[in-house]
Amino acid sequence: MKLKNLFVMTAAALAATPSLADINVGVIASMTGPAAALGAETRKAVSLFPATVGGEKVNFILLDDTTDPTAAVKNARKLISEDKVDAILGPNLISTATAIADVANAEKVPMISVAPLDVSGDKRGFVFRSEPSADLMVQRVVADMLANGVKTVGFIGFSDSWGEVLHKALTKAAEGKITIVASERYGRADPSVQAQALKVISAKPDAVFVGASGTPAAMPQITLRERGFKGRIYQSHGVTSKEFLRVGGKNVEGALIPVGPVLVAEQLPDSHPSKKSAVAFVQTLEAKYGADSRSTFAGASWDAWLLLQNAITGAQKAKIKAGTPEFRAALRDGIEKTSKLVGTNGVYTMGPNDHAGYDASAIVLIKVENNHWKLVK
C-alpha cells in the first residue's frame, strides 16, 4: 500500500514539474484524413516556432485530429487536462474548430483557430482566429468581377459546408450587382462534373466562381475549359497549394484567386504592410522545405503563433506565472488587445467586439500564369 502511494506521488510530481516552469502550447491539426494537406502545412509552420519566448521555454504539443470533430474535442480535453496547456492553436477546419471552441470557452483556455470559424456574439469568449472570413475573400472576387464588367456569374461548388459558406458569401456580395445564373454542386470524390459544367455553360455566364478547395477544385475548371468556356474563372482561397497547380496543369491557367499576401510575398508592392514579414517567413520556410513550399495555410498558422507570442510577452511583463488560470486569462486579454500586429497574411487589430481583427485591405488577387502564382496589379 505504502509503495503504491509512493508511486502515485512520484508520478504526480513528475507530471506536474514541467507545467510549472514552461509555457505549454497545444496545437491541433488535421494531419490525416481528408484535410491532411492542410494539417501538413500547419506542421511546417509549427516546426519553425521558436523554443523560447522572453527566456521562458515553450513546449509545443502537436496532436492530430484525423479531420474528425470528435477526435478534435478529445485532443482539446487531453491538452487541457493532461498537458495543462496555456493556449491552443489550430485546428484547420471550421467543423473541428467549432467543436473545440466550446471546450476552450468552458475551460477558459485561449484558442486561436486557423479556420475561419464564426467568432461573433457569445461564441467569442476565449476564441480567436487568424484566418480571414470567406466573406472578405469573396468580396475581393466580386470587386474584381465588377471592375471587369461581369454581369452574370455561374457557381460550381462542393456539396458540403465549405461549398455552402462560399455560395452564401457570393450571394451576399453579389446582391444587386451581379446575377447568379447557375448554382451547381459536386462532391470531392466525384468522377465527373460534366453535367454541372454543361448546365453552367448553358446559362451563359460572363464568369464562373468555383467554390471548392484543394486539388478537387481543379476538376470543374478543367471540364469548363474542355467544354469550351471562354469567360473568367475565379477560384476560392481554398486552392492555394502547389498540388492544385500540379493536378490542374494547363487547364487552370488564368484562374483568379483571392489570397492572403504570403503566397506572392516577393511580388508585393513595397507599400503593402505585410511585405516584410511575409518575405521573411517565406524565406525561412523555403530554406527548410525547398522552393515553392509556401502556402497561405502555413502563413495562417504562423500568424496564429505571432498573435499568441505577442500576448505571452505581455503576460511576462506583468510577471504572471505560466500554467496558472491567471496566465491564461492574461493571454486572452492580451490577444484581444492586439493592435496593428503585422503578420504574414495581413494586419490584425482585435477588440472586445472583433476576435478576427483582419484588415481586408491586405487581401490580394492572384492569377495562375505559367503554372505559377502571379500577383494581379
Add this chain to the structure above:
Amino acid sequence: MDAEIIAMLGQDGVTNGAIYALLALALVLVFAVTRVIFIPQGEFLAWGALTMAALEGGHLPTTVWLLAGLGVLALGVDLFSATGRRTIGRSVLWNLAYPLALAGLLWVLPLAELSTWARVIVTLAIVVPMGPMLYRVAFQPVAEAPVLVLLIISVAVHLAMVGFGLLAFGPEGSRTTPFSEAQLELGTLMVGGHTLVVILASLVLIVGLYLFFDRTLYGKALRATAINRNGARLMGISPALAGRLTFFLAAVIGVLSGVLVAPLTTIYYDSGFLIGLKGFVAAIIGGLASYPLAAAGAILVGLLESFSSFWASAFKDVIVFTLIIPVLMWRSLTSHHVEEEE
C-alpha cells in the same frame, strides 16, 4: 435542355457506367466464388490509378514496397501452415522473390521514358499480385466462416488499405494523361478519344471474362465453385486455388478500371471507396449473382448520376444511393428467399 446536352450527358453517364460495370462484375465474381462482399475492390482502383500516376511522374511507385510487405506476410502465413517443401518453394518464389525482382527491375528501368502501354503493364505487375496475397493473408484462413465474418474482415482490410494508401501516396490526388487526346465528331456530338478507350476496354474485358468462364478449365472450375462449393471440392477443385484466382481477377479488373478512370478525374488515396460503392449498387441490382444485370445496373447508375447532376446536383449522390431501396424491395418481393446454410 436540348438533344445535344442529352447526348453529352448520356456519353458521360455511359463512360462512368462502364467503370462501375467493371467494379460490379468483380464484386459479383468475388461474392459468387468466395462469399466475400469485397469492399476493398475500390482500393485496387485507387492504387492502380496512383501507381500509374507515380510512374508517369517518373517516381518509383511506393506500392512496390507495399507489395513486398504483403508478400512477406503471405510467406509468413504459408510457413506457419506449412504443407510441403514444394508449396513453400513456390511461396518463396511468388511472395518474396517476385516483389524484390520487380523492385530491382523498376530501379533499373528509366521510368520517365516508358510508353503508356509499358506503364499499364508495370502497374498491373505491381498491384495485381496483391490480390491473391491478400486472399492468402486475410481470407483463406477463414474461408469457411459465415458471410458476416467475411464482411467484417473485408471492412477491416478496406480500412487497412486506405491507411496504407495514405502512407504510400500522401493526402493529395493525381491525374494521368488520357490514352488518346483525339476528338471525334459524330454529327453534332464531340466524342473524346478517351471515352471510346474506356468503353472499348470495358467491352473487351467483359468479353474476355465471358470467354474465360465459358472456354477455359480454370474458368469452369471457378463457375463450379460458385454454383456449389462442396460439390466442386469433391470434384477435385481446390477452394484455396479458386479463391486466389478470383482475387487475382478482381485485382486485374480493379487496377485496369483505375488506369482507365485516372485521366477522367483526380484520384485520391480514399477515392476508391465511393466509386466502389456505386459499383456495389450496380452489383446489388444484379442480385450479387447475375453478371449481365449487374453490368446493365452499372450503366443505369452512371446515367442516373449524370442526369441527376444536371437537374439537381446537390442531391446527386442521394438519388444514386436511393436507387438501392426500390431495387431491394423489388428483389425481395419477386425472389423467394432461401435461408443460406451456414
